[in-house]
Amino acid sequence: MTHSLGVLGPRAFPPAAATQTQVPDRGPRAAAVVLAVGLAAAACTATGAHIDDTAASVSSSSDDGPVTSAGTGVAMCDFPPTGARDCPCTLQGTCVDGLSCVAGQCVARGSTETSVGADSTADGQAESATEGPAVGCGDGVPVAGEFCFDPPFPLYMGGGIRDVVIGNFDGAPALDLVAASSSEDAVVLRVGNGAGEFGVRKVFGIGATPAALAGGDFDGDSLNDVAVASPTSGGVIIFVRGNGNASFAFESSTPFGAGASAITAADLGGSDTTDVIAVAGEAHFVQVLLTDPSPFFGLNAIPVGEGPTDVSLAKLNEDDNLDALVTSEPAGTVSVLLGSADGSFGPPNAIGVGAGARAAAGGDINGDGIGDLVVAGASDLLRLFGTEVGSFGTATPIGSAVTPLDIALVDLDVDGDLDIVAASGGDATIRILANDGTGMFAEELSIATASAPYAIVMGDLNEDGALDLVAGEFESGTVTVVLSNP
Numbered sequence: 246m247t248h249s250l251g252v253l254g255p256r257a258f259p260p261a262a263a264t265q266t267q268v269p270d271r272g273p274r275a276a277a278v279v280l281a282v283g284l285a286a287a288a289c290t291a292t293g294a295h296i297d298d299t300a301a302s303v304s305s306s307s308d309d310g311p312v313t314s315a316g317t318g319v320a321m322c323d324f325p326p327t328g329a330r331d332c333p334c335t336l337q338g339t340c341v342d343g344l345s346c347v348a349g350q351c352v353a354r355g356s357t358e359t360s361v362g363a364d365s366t367a368d369g370q371a372e373s374a375t376e377g378p379a380v381g382c383g384d385g386v387p388v389a390g391e392f393c394f395d396p397p398f399p400l401y402m403g404g405g406i407r408d409v410v411i412g413n414f415d416g417a418p419a420l421d422l423v424a425a426s427s428s429e430d431a432v433v434l435r436v437g438n439g440a441g442e443f444g445v446r447k448v449f450g451i452g453a454t455p456a457a458l459a460g461g462d463f464d465g466d467s468l469n470d471v472a473v474a475s476p477t478s479g480g481v482i483i484f485v486r487g488n489g490n491a492s493f494a495f496e497s498s499t500p501f502g503a504g505a506s507a508i509t510a511a512d513l514g515g516s517d518t519t520d521v522i523a524v525a526g527e528a529h530f531v532q533v534l535l536t537d538p539s540p541f542f543g544l545n546a547i548p549v550g551e552g553p554t555d556v557s558l559a560k561l562n563e564d565d566n567l568d569a570l571v572t573s574e575p576a577g578t579v580s581v582l583l584g585s586a587d588g589s590f591g592p593p594n595a596i597g598v599g600a601g602a603r604a605a606a607g608g609d610i611n612g613d614g615i616g617d618l619v620v621a622g623a624s625d626l627l628r629l630f631g632t633e634v635g636s637f638g639t640a641t642p643i644g645s646a647v648t649p650l651d652i653a654l655v656d657l658d659v660d661g662d663l664d665i666v667a668a669s670g671g672d673a674t675i676r677i678l679a680n681d682g683t684g685m686f687a688e689e690l691s692i693a694t695a696s697a698p699y700a701i702v703m704g705d706l707n708e709d710g711a712l713d714l715v716a717g718e719f720e721s722g723t724v725t726v727v728l729s730n731p
């Protein structure tokens with residue numbers, strides 16, 4: 246998920262999500278929702294004007310959870326922008342062009358001291374793939390350029406987890422987790438306390454097998470709801486109304502015309518409510534379902550060719566409308582559908598990326614103002630630079646991840662460029678790849694998950710101002726939670 250990052254309010258869903266579906270020969274249907282959470286950015290201006298005072302928050306601990314600590318930073322600017330270590334900046338601080346805020350200083354790209362630290366073997370010891378524990382991690386002050394996480398821990402959600410959504414569902418500000426349990430025909434809620442701890446499972450049956458979830462306020466009551474794509478629902482999208490008190494009501498269903506296999510949510514039609522776009526994998530179409538005036542008023546289905554697998558949304562051209570990316574694993578394509586302000590989408594422009602395109606994310610990864618693509622391919626991650634609006638260069642392997650099942654673009658280290666978070670199904674890891682600002686990626690971290698991750702989502706679960714990661718896992722019925730530790 247890649248377009249503008251909105252600030253996540255207590256009941257606000259971030260604007261877009263990505264879902265992914267299964268392919269028969271790989272077992273369970275995979276699905277993912279990626280929620281990007283806005284981090285209040287304090288940008289250094291070119292004139293060297295003052296920026297921001299940022300008070301990070303939260304100090305907490307738990308029996309099985311890590312401790313996060315607080316930090317306060319004051320941002321000032323690099324002026325003149327020499328790149329010398331003469332410019333203090335904060336975590337969220339973005340220095341002038343060409344400089345990154347690293348370890349509290351504006352420095353030139355390439356001279357960064359990227360911090361790493363995670364427990365990829367889940368043995369309780371933080372480590373780095375290359376450099377040992379990160380110097381800058383754990384001080385409570387998020388700094389641009391550092392990737393800092395505590396050891397991952399699994400959380401049981403229910404049998405056959407296919408998808409996860411992060412959002413507020415209990416009326417309290419802390420973010421909660423909702424997962425799709427395909428063996429229990431249910432959505433499962435665990436309420437978060439803002440410190441990276443979660444309450445007991447609350448199971449809500451939906452009478453059909455969920456394949457993918459999307460979260461948002463679909464009925465305009467300012468309470469978050471869940472929309473469920475299910476191939477066994479009889480051709481409807483299931484609307485599960487959030488009551489705002491950690492409970493759901495099975496509310497209604499909307500005709501979709503075929504079994505749904507993937508779904509993602511965003512405000513597509515200009516109303517204040519969240520809309521969805523869903524994929525009919527076997528019927529080979531996508532359809533937008535607008536929520537104004539009531540949940541799920543369908544627009545015309547758009548044929549997208551053989552075996553659509555996943556849909557995600559991103560801003561790829563110069564207008565303000567979200568565009569849709571529809572992958573097809575059997576066809577080996579990513580189809581780009583340009584969006585309009587009324588929530589409709591143009592015809593698909595299919596781009597061949599080789600076999601096995603399972604999921605895609607869009608965004609400008611090299612900073613030239615043109616939208617680019619990254620793809621979870623058959624055996625590797627792929628990168629396609631946009632050459633002009635609607636046109637893309639050759640799919641180039643990035644060289645990380647094994648049988649990737651999901652992919653997201655997000656500025657995880659808050660240095661101003663989009664990084665990759667990938668669910669690596671073949672070796673049960675989350676891979677984090679740092680962008681050098683030119684669309685070149687290097688693997689930063691490989692974090693073990695409980696079993697093959699089918700979905701990867703992000704949100705600030707422990708309220709420290711840095712994004713945390715959650716992977717959804719079918720075989721183990723878990724989510725693996727990776728909390729930030731800046």
Ligand SMILES: [Ca+2]
Nearest residue numbers: 462464468470
């Ligand atoms: Ca609602």
Ligand SMILES: [Ca+2]
Nearest residue numbers: 609611615617
């Ligand atoms: Ca670009």
Ligand SMILES: [Ca+2]
Nearest residue numbers: 656660662664
């Ligand atoms: Ca970045």
Ligand SMILES: [Ca+2]
Nearest residue numbers: 705709711729
């Ligand atoms: Ca966090």
